Amino acid sequence: MIGELSGDRVVFDKDASLELPYYGRKKGNMLLFSLEEAAYLMEHKKISVGFKNKELSVDEFIKTSSGISDNFELKYIVYKDLRARGYFVQPSATDFRVYPRGGRPNETPAKYFMYVISERRPIGLSELLKGVISAENVRKQMILSIVDEESDTTYYEIKSAKLCGGKNGFSARKKTATLLHDRVIVWDSDFSFELDSNGFFGKFIDENRLQLSLVESAFLLKNEFIKIVDLNDKEIGLNEFIRLASKIEGDFSIKFDVYEDIRNKGLIAKTGFKFGSHFRVYEDISETKSHSKYLVHAVSPEHIFLLPEMSRAIRLSQTVKKRMLFAYKKDGGIRYMEVGRVKM
Amino acid sequence: MIGELSGDRVVFDKDASLELPYYGRKKGNMLLFSLEEAAYLMEHKKISVGFKNKELSVDEFIKTSSGISDNFELKYIVYKDLRARGYFVQPSATDFRVYPRGGRPNETPAKYFMYVISERRPIGLSELLKGVISAENVRKQMILSIVDEESDTTYYEIKSAKLCGGKNGFSARKKTATLLHDRVIVWDSDFSFELDSNGFFGKFIDENRLQLSLVESAFLLKNEFIKIVDLNDKEIGLNEFIRLASKIEGDFSIKFDVYEDIRNKGLIAKTGFKFGSHFRVYEDISETKSHSKYLVHAVSPEHIFLLPEMSRAIRLSQTVKKRMLFAYKKDGGIRYMEVGRVKM
Numbered sequence: 302m303i304g305e306l307s308g309d310r311v312v313f314d315k316d317a318s319l320e321l322p323y324y325g326r327k328k329g330n331m332l333l334f335s336l337e338e339a340a341y342l343m344e345h346k347k348i349s350v351g352f353k354n355k356e357l358s359v360d361e362f363i364k365t366s367s368g369i370s371d372n373f374e375l376k377y378i379v380y381k382d383l384r385a386r387g388y389f390v391q392p393s394a395t396d397f398r399v400y401p402r403g404g405r406p407n408e409t410p411a412k413y414f415m416y417v418i419s420e421r422r423p424i425g426l427s428e429l430l431k432g433v434i435s436a437e438n439v440r441k442q443m444i445l446s447i448v449d450e451e452s453d454t455t456y457y458e459i460k461s462a463k464l465c466g467g468k469n470g471f472s473a474r475k476k477t478a479t480l481l482h483d484r485v486i487v488w489d490s491d492f493s494f495e496l497d498s499n500g501f502f503g504k505f506i507d508e509n510r511l512q513l514s515l516v517e518s519a520f521l522l523k524n525e526f527i528k529i530v531d532l533n534d535k536e537i538g539l540n541e542f543i544r545l546a547s548k549i550e551g552d553f554s555i556k557f558d559v560y561e562d563i564r565n566k567g568l569i570a571k572t573g574f575k576f577g578s579h580f581r582v583y584e585d586i587s588e589t590k591s592h593s594k595y596l597v598h599a600v601s602p603e604h605i606f607l608l609p610e611m612s613r614a615i616r617l618s619q620t621v622k623k624r625m626l627f628a629y630k631k632d633g634g635i636r637y638m639e640v641g642r643v644k645m
Numbered sequence: 646m647i648g649e650l651s652g653d654r655v656v657f658d659k660d661a662s663l664e665l666p667y668y669g670r671k672k673g674n675m676l677l678f679s680l681e682e683a684a685y686l687m688e689h690k691k692i693s694v695g696f697k698n699k700e701l702s703v704d705e706f707i708k709t710s711s712g713i714s715d716n717f718e719l720k721y722i723v724y725k726d727l728r729a730r731g732y733f734v735q736p737s738a739t740d741f742r743v744y745p746r747g748g749r750p751n752e753t754p755a756k757y758f759m760y761v762i763s764e765r766r767p768i769g770l771s772e773l774l775k776g777v778i779s780a781e782n783v784r785k786q787m788i789l790s791i792v793d794e795e796s797d798t799t800y801y802e803i804k805s806a807k808l809c810g811g812k813n814g815f816s817a818r819k820k821t822a823t824l825l826h827d828r829v830i831v832w833d834s835d836f837s838f839e840l841d842s843n844g845f846f847g848k849f850i851d852e853n854r855l856q857l858s859l860v861e862s863a864f865l866l867k868n869e870f871i872k873i874v875d876l877n878d879k880e881i882g883l884n885e886f887i888r889l890a891s892k893i894e895g896d897f898s899i900k901f902d903v904y905e906d907i908r909n910k911g912l913i914a915k916t917g918f919k920f921g922s923h924f925r926v927y928e929d930i931s932e933t934k935s936h937s938k939y940l941v942h943a944v945s946p947e948h949i950f951l952l953p954e955m956s957r958a959i960r961l962s963q964t965v966k967k968r969m970l971f972a973y974k975k976d977g978g979i980r981y982m983e984v985g986r987v988k989m
Contacts, residue, residue, distance in 0.1 A: 411892065
């Protein structure tokens with residue numbers, strides 16, 4: 302079968318669909334193939350393509366297609382990889398609509414909305430969320446396929462996540478703690494034990510004294526479970542404390558909002574420093590003796606992801622068997638976006 | 646024994662050293678303790694401390710010391726942690742001089758020069774290198790102890806690293822490859838196999854064609870092993886190629902310098918994208934079938950490390966059992982700084 306390259310499509314007579322039923326899209330009397338489909342079928346010697354009265358070799362078709370579409374090589378790398386894994390693929394507004402393994406276009410609904418991107422292109426949170434929403438609205442999975450400089454593809458599933466925790470019944474007597482520069486110390490031994498064992502707040506720095514992080518302190522202060530004083534025993538109110546904490550920690554405000562949301566949902570957040578994230582999160586206080594389930598990193602709604610960094614975060618979260626969530630503010634609340642590597 | 650708080654020292658009569666031989670430093674008739682030493686010995690009920698004609702409680706001493714020295718809490722957290730692990734510690738210009746386990750001040754030489762830092766403080770490459778040089782000049786190990794917001798300490802050893810690889814005998818016939826936007830394709834099947842099996846360059850995108858990364862292409866071009874043409878078959882010279890590559894990849898120039906250095910030393914660098922670093926590095930071509938030994942990330946001499954990010958990079962490198970190196974330019978050459986987490 303010989304088709305004709307025209308614009309960014311290869312055009313066949315519509316009868317071609319009898320021989321190649323799962324490729325191309327009918328339009329009037331024609332069957333239109335995307336450049337990736339055509340290159341793939343040429344390599345597999347299923348079709349030939351003519352252009353300007355000349356039959357193109359595979360190499361010529363690839364070079365010509367690269368001149369027609371900036372993203373051709375990237376998309377072709379992913380297209381071939383998916384076909385090699387047994388998936389049928391159709392072009393769509395989101396780069397590709399991918400059918401479940403064993404499923405076929407026109408016979409089965411698509412399962413994935415797939416976006417193809419080079420590791421070199423930064424991508425905004427808002428752009429990712431737009432993709433998640435349009436996929437989830439029609440019950441598809443959103444997949445970001447990232448092509449690295451050696452043309453290796455990594456697939457990430459991106460979805461919205463809900464946090465559900467145990468009950469949030471923490472309550473404590475109000476006792477005094479002291480802000481020492483960038484950490485808060487609870488001096489009373491009984492109170493320290495109460496905070497630790499009932500709420501998993503803070504960390505013992507010796508047998509009696511508990512050290513609270515800035516977000517923990519702000520949370521306890523806001524809920525009136527502690528009173529905070531400075532080195533001269535002068536009381537520090539919540540607003541003043543938040544102002545001081547924001548000076549110490551540039552992203553304190555968004556961190557605190559996320560911390561509060563996690564605590565209020567009955568989960569427990571502790572520092573994720575060793576994992577390069579803001580928090581590691583336990584679903585319930587009974588779990589705090591074992592491993593945390595999530596890593597949560599707070600980002601602004603305008604955040605731009607650099608893909609090598611995102612790749613590092615996801616890779617690390619998976620080697621320690623935790624789910625990676627990015628938290629952001631929307632409509633006055635906190636939302637969570639989960640990113641995980643998937644094997645297609 | 647009762648000492649007197651004076652400035653940022655606690656002063657005892659020099660006879661105190663008979664009872665506490667590994668603490669403090671003699672000065673004339675006096676034995677001077679650092680604030681951390683004094684707090685530690687107070688908590689262990691070995692000494693008492695007076696200030697303004699009043700004996701201080703441990704809590705009062707800690708609060709007072711926090712008012713005297715901004716870094717007191719941080720240093721005290723690390724001091725206590727080291728003592729609990731059985732190390733003797735002396736104050737020094739680098740925060741602490743730490744003796745080997747079983748070793749003691751005045752009896753054994755110190756083993757570590759230790760710096761104490763909060764996870765919140767960014768630290769420049771040049772500052773780290775200064776520490777490495779002053780430690781290595783006197784054959785000590787430089788340790789960075791990073792205190793996170795929950796007062797947990799992680800210890801990182803930082804040292805200079807030398808890369809030694811196999812022999813660098815790669816040579817190839819000069820054939821043509823094409824720059825397609827941001828990747829370079831070798832069309833000739835024999836030449837593709839030669840580049841792959843003799844030099845571990847590129848990656849096959851199908852049975853015949855090899856794709857080269859931008860740094861690989863520039864390296865092969867500079868060594869006159871390939872000729873690169875654009876989509877219109879116009880030849881691209883080395884300078885022009887580097888200019889184009891730098892437009893595609895912001896940090897191409899430093900990446901290429903490091904890539905070239907690694908290749909010229911007989912090692913093999915491939916993309917480290919999945920690990921969030923510029924390169925994964927094999928010591929020898931015979932190793933390329935198994936695991937790479939290093940992750941290498943190129944940074945500018947002015948680079949400022951954010952510690953949570955550094956923590957993530959190191960943590961990831963260790964979960965995949967690779968050594969993490971940062972490469973930078975100095976005196977016209979490339980140097981490597983290794984960072985690894987150590988258990989003290």
